[in-house]
Amino acid sequence: MTDVLIVVALLLVAGAATAAVLNRDPVRQALVLSFLGLALALLFTFLQAPDVALSQLAVGSAVTPLMILLTVRKVRRRSGNDHGADEPAGRER
Amino acid sequence: MTVLPYLVAGWIFLIGVYGLVTSRNLIHAVGCLAVTQSSTYVLLLAVGYRNGGTAPVFSDAPTDSRVVDPVVQALALTDIVVGATVTALLLALVLQLRKRHGTVDPDALSELKG
Amino acid sequence: MSFRFRLWVFLVGAAGFAVLFAVACFGLPAFGSGHHPYGVRAVRASLNHHTANVIASVNFDLRAFDTLGEETILFAAVLGAVVLLRQTQDERRKTPEPAVVHPRVRRFALLTLPLALLVGLYVIAHGQISPGGGFQGGVVTATALHLLYVASDYRALERVRPLTVYEIGEAAGEAAYVVTGFAAVLAGSAFLANVLPFGTLATLSSGGTVPLLNAAIGLEVASGVVVLLARFLDQAVEIEEPGEDEESGDPREIEKPRESQGPGKPRESEEPRGCGRPKESEGPEASGASRDDDNRDDKRE
Numbered sequence: 001m002t003d004v005l006i007v008v009a010l011l012l013v014a015g016a017a018t019a020a021v022l023n024r025d026p027v028r029q030a031l032v033l034s035f036l037g038l039a040l041a042l043l044f045t046f047l048q049a050p051d052v053a054l055s056q057l058a059v060g061s062a063v064t065p066l067m068i069l070l071t072v073r074k075v076r077r078r079s080g081n082d083h084g085a086d087e088p089a090g091r092e093r
Numbered sequence: 094m095t096v097l098p099y100l101v102a103g104w105i106f107l108i109g110v111y112g113l114v115t116s117r118n119l120i121h122a123v124g125c126l127a128v129t130q131s132s133t134y135v136l137l138l139a140v141g142y143r144n145g146g147t148a149p150v151f152s153d154a155p156t157d158s159r160v161v162d163p164v165v166q167a168l169a170l171t172d173i174v175v176g177a178t179v180t181a182l183l184l185a186l187v188l189q190l191r192k193r194h195g196t197v198d199p200d201a202l203s204e205l206k207g
Numbered sequence: 208m209s210f211r212f213r214l215w216v217f218l219v220g221a222a223g224f225a226v227l228f229a230v231a232c233f234g235l236p237a238f239g240s241g242h243h244p245y246g247v248r249a250v251r252a253s254l255n256h257h258t259a260n261v262i263a264s265v266n267f268d269l270r271a272f273d274t275l276g277e278e279t280i281l282f283a284a285v286l287g288a289v290v291l292l293r294q295t296q297d298e299r300r301k302t303p304e305p306a307v308v309h310p311r312v313r314r315f316a317l318l319t320l321p322l323a324l325l326v327g328l329y330v331i332a333h334g335q336i337s338p339g340g341g342f343q344g345g346v347v348t349a350t351a352l353h354l355l356y357v358a359s360d361y362r363a364l365e366r367v368r369p370l371t372v373y374e375i376g377e378a379a380g381e382a383a384y385v386v387t388g389f390a391a392v393l394a395g396s397a398f399l400a401n402v403l404p405f406g407t408l409a410t411l412s413s414g415g416t417v418p419l420l421n422a423a424i425g426l427e428v429a430s431g432v433v434v435l436l437a438r439f440l441d442q443a444v445e446i447e448e449p450g451e452d453e454e455s456g457d458p459r460e461i462e463k464p465r466e467s468q469g470p471g472k473p474r475e476s477e478e479p480r481g482c483g484r485p486k487e488s489e490g491p492e493a494s495g496a497s498r499d500d501d502n503r504d505d506k507r508e
Contacts, residue, residue: 010101013135017105017128021112026120033124040131047138048148048161050338051262052169054330056134058346059177063432064127066353070439071120071184075191077443095237103228107221114217115210141246144239149250149261152336152409156254160261162246163253167265171277174342174428178284181435185291188442192295200210 002046009043026072030065037061098139105132119187119197123180130176134169141165257405258414259336266340267420271399274420275384278427282381285431289374292438294446303444306360316358323351331425335414341421345428352433361444370437373430380427387419 016036023029037060044053109129116122141162147154149163191197236242253264266274294300327348334340356364388399396402399416406413 007097010098010135013131014101014104017131018108020128021108021125024116024118024121026118026124029121029124033127036128036131040134043135044138047142048146049138049141049166049169050148050150051260051340051343052134052138052166052173054339054343055170055173055346058343058350059173060127060131062350063177063346063436064180066436067181067184067439068120068124070436070443071188073443074188074439075120075197095239096232096235098238099232099235100229103225103232107225110221111217114213139238140235141243142239143241143243148338149246149253150259150336150338151254151261152259156408160246160250162243163249163261163265164245167262167270170262170340170342171266171274174346175277175281175284177346178281178288178431178435181439182284182288182291184439185288189291192448 005046006043009039009046012039013043026068030068030072033068034061034065037064098142099136102132102136102139105129105135117198117200119190119199120184122199123183123187126183127176127180130172134173137165137169254408256401256415256417257408258417259409260334260338260340262338263334263340263417263421264414267417267424268401268415271388271401271416271420274424275388275399278381278384278424281427281431282377285377285435288435289438292442294441298446298448300445301447303361305362308357308359313358316354320351320354320358323354324348327351327429331421332418333411334421334425335417336409336411341424341426342428345425346432348425348429349432349436353436356440361440364440368433368437370434373433373437376430377427377434380423380425380430383423383426384420387416387423391416 013036016032016039020029020032020036023032037056040060041053041057044050044056106129109125109132112125112128113122116125141164143159143161146159146161149160149166151158154160187197190202194202196202249265249269250261252269253261256264256268258264258268327344327346329344330339330347331341331344334344352368353364355367391400391402392398394402401415401417403415403419405415412418
């Protein structure tokens with residue numbers, strides 16, 4: 001039973017990691033990273049590592065995505081008034 | 094099952110590095126670095142796992158119970174929190190780059206510097 | 208290096224890594240096998256020091272010096288981010304307008320805020336007997352505080368968060384860790400050795416210096432994360448560069464970032480008072496709150 005849970009969590013983590021990388025838009029990536037943090041926390045719980053899971057839950061699914069979102073907000077705020085000088089970097093991918 | 098967790102760790106590492114290499118946006122690259130980093134947690138905890146073991150906390154378990162390896166967990170635990178602050182430092186660098194050079198595209202940046 | 212060439216270098220390297228890593232995987236002990244010499248010894252050492260949570264014991268007793276290094280990385284990273292994200296001379300601060308929050312979101316956030324704070328502090332305090340400790344509890348405490356941003360707006364958060372206190376708290380956490388280490392030296396043992404009485408297993412006072420070091424780490428991590436998020440929030444919400452606003456050519460705005468910028472934008476200076484909740488319009492900043500165009504841009508994105 002535990003084995004099945006671990007396998008499912010592993011596949012979930014692998015899928016979330018792949019999705020996080022392939023999402024080129026940082027905002028979407030932040031959301032997927034948040035999900036990846038959740039999946040990792042789940043996996044760590046099944047691997048009998050509650051300490052690590054707690055740490056990952058607090059950091060991976062809250063702090064890191066939040067900081068990415070704030071950075072995106074700051075970067076795009078300026079792009080908005082730059083008359084699209086470097087639009088491709090922030091907006092399209 | 095005997096090697097699947099290790100292979101998943103390897104896959105996460107590779108896909109993370111792939112994202113770093115192909116990234117056209119430094120914020121996205123920092124996110125990919127966070128993904129790459131999480132592969133080390135998976136590998137460490139997979140190495141420390143023991144069939145039928147419980148968490149290495151003895152507050153309500155008998156002291157002779159079978160537990161998983163606590164050392165690798167301690168390593169992963171501190172790394173997660175410290176890694177987050179390092180991610181913050183990198184994002185701060187990205188913001189500074191944006192201010193100085195007006196772009197977050199690494200390729201545009203190298204053109205700028207010649 | 209062109210994009211294509213870079214990709215090829217990656218593919219070659221990745222193929223090599225994949226082959227070697229796969230070979231190594233099959234050479235590793237199978238997943239879940241029983242031989243863990245270090246783990247067994249760490250468990251024994253932890254139980255000898257009456258610390259129920261072996262991971263806390265490994266971090267703050269067996270490898271306490273290593274954790275000092277980790278803590279210093281954290282400290283340096285926060286310091287570096289603070290320096291990089293400071294307000295430069297050509298930037299000015301604008302007061303963010305009061306936000307309108309749905310009452311249900313507000314009630315929920317205000318309800319969970321004390322709960323989350325309590326959980327964070329509990330996790331720090333019980334690090335030696337249950338899963339948790341300074342690292343996890345610190346992050347939980349710091350993020351819990353930011354529920355206030357969800358419940359209300361940035362200015363409410365700023366009011367209850369004197370940043371200087373947290374900057375001092377971060378340094379104090381690092382210092383407390385080092386001082387605890389030297390206290391052991393004064394007691395006639397090695398640096399960061401566990402010299403306090405160990406107490407009874409699985410009680411709050413067990414573990415000798417482990418709870419103390421946990422508290423020091425908790426203080427540092429919580430303060431560090433608060434400071435970090437504050438700097439990012441400042442950048443995202445408050446600090447403005449010259450290029451971000453068409454009317455920032457006015458030198459007065461650069462010299463007196465906190466004061467009223469009413470004359471430049473008479474058409475908009477009335478707005479914040481109109482839509483704000485009563486408590487938002489008190490305080491010196493509120494009267495001069497001017498609405499900026501790019502803020503509206505943000506909402507659209």
